[in-house]
Amino acid sequence: MGAFFGVNGKKLQRQYKDYLSDFKQWDQLKHAKDWLIFPQNMGKRLSIDEVALSQGELYTVVTNKKAKGKAGAIVAIIEGTKANKVIAHLNKIPLEKRRQVKEITLDMAPNMKLIAKTCFIKATQVIDRFHVQKLASEALQEIRIKYRWIAIDQENEAILTAKSKHKEYSPELLLTGETRKQLLARSRYSLYKSKEKWTQKQAVRAKVLFEQYPEIEKAYKLSQELKAFFNTKNGKAIALTKLAQWYDKVEKSGFKSFSTIMNTIRLNYQRIINYFDSRSTNASAESFNAKIKAFRAQFRGVKNVEFFLFRLTNIFA
Structure with a gap:
């Protein structure tokens, strides 16, 4: 903007910060880098999450859902x-x-649980469903990656064998026209989606993938069934029945990563089940975090944390 008017950009920014804005008169400037609170923005339904403002430094952010x-x-x-x-x-x-806060959404981190319990004593804690589903997606991807490394090793061995026999290596192509290594790499995004959202090519690739790797199909079904658990429309009782059925399938699958998720859910099940009271998620907090990141990218990073927070709170507080 400064260059457009023939003004030095850095000088314009400095002038804005020091004179044109009210930054130097900001009543929270002295402690802005450590803490900022806005009691007037309190509401009955809150979200709490963490976000990296600058160079990976984390800040805890509490937001009012009503403000959207x-x-x-x-x-x-x-x-x-x-x-x-x-x-x-x-x-x-x-x-x-x-004490007026009725509900607070959060992830499964113990520190967030303690903060919510101590500061908002009358609030029902609701663990964000998407954090739980993310664990299942990561477990599924872990199995896919395991097979991809195996495929890479097999291909490398086949190439070395061909060279030792002075032959040209010719890779095995599957029905999709891909090698196993390619199939496993290109199936990543398909496994995040439900079958209904697959494109025609993704459906064909998934069919071949599941034929070649039945364990990936089994893990995919477990991941999708956990998603279906949260989509239950008949309340806590039916949801608990579905969760018990899912536990049984996980135990029979023998997947260590899914067993870890199952134990994590057991330890946090009451706060997870609270989701079915009003189906609240931490989506508003994640959305707000995305806005902070976009705001940070727009100004090419955070050189002055206090000034960044001043501008951020001017808009969102």
Whole structure:
């Protein structure tokens, strides 16, 4: 913008920060890098999550769902994720306001659980369904990657064998016209989707993949059934029945990674099941985090954390 008007860009930015904006008069400037709270933005339904502002440094962000990622969304931004520090700053919000919070969505991190329990004592905790589903997707991808490494090793051995016999290596092509290595690599995105969302090519590739690797098909079905559990429309009782059935299938599958997910769900099942009360997710927090990242990219990173937070809160707080 500065170059368009024949003005030095860095000088314009400096002038804006020091004189044109109210940054130097900001009432939260002294502690902005450590904590920011906006009690006026409290609501009955909150989300809590972490986000990296600069160079991987994490901040804990509490947002009001009612604001839908717009003005009034930010309740608090606190440097770090240590529970005792976050709790100390959130407790600066009057207890009366914190007691009015009815629900808070979060991930399965123990520190987030402790923060929510301590600061919002009357709020029902709801673990975000997408964090649970993500674990299943990662377990599925882990199995796919295992077979891909096997395919790469087999191809390398075949090439070396061909060279030792002074022959030209000719790879085995499957019905899709791909090698096993290619099939496993190109199936990545298909495995994230339900069958109904596959394109025609993805459906053909999946058919070949499942024929060649039945274990991947079994893991894919487990991942999709966990998704179906959250899509149950008949409340907690039916959901618990479906979850018990899923547990049984996981135990029979013998997949270590899925057994780990099953145990994680067992340890957090009450807060996961709370999802069926109002079907709340942490999507608003994830969306807000995406906005922060986009805001950061627009200004090519964060050179001055305090000024970045000043501009961010001017828009969203």
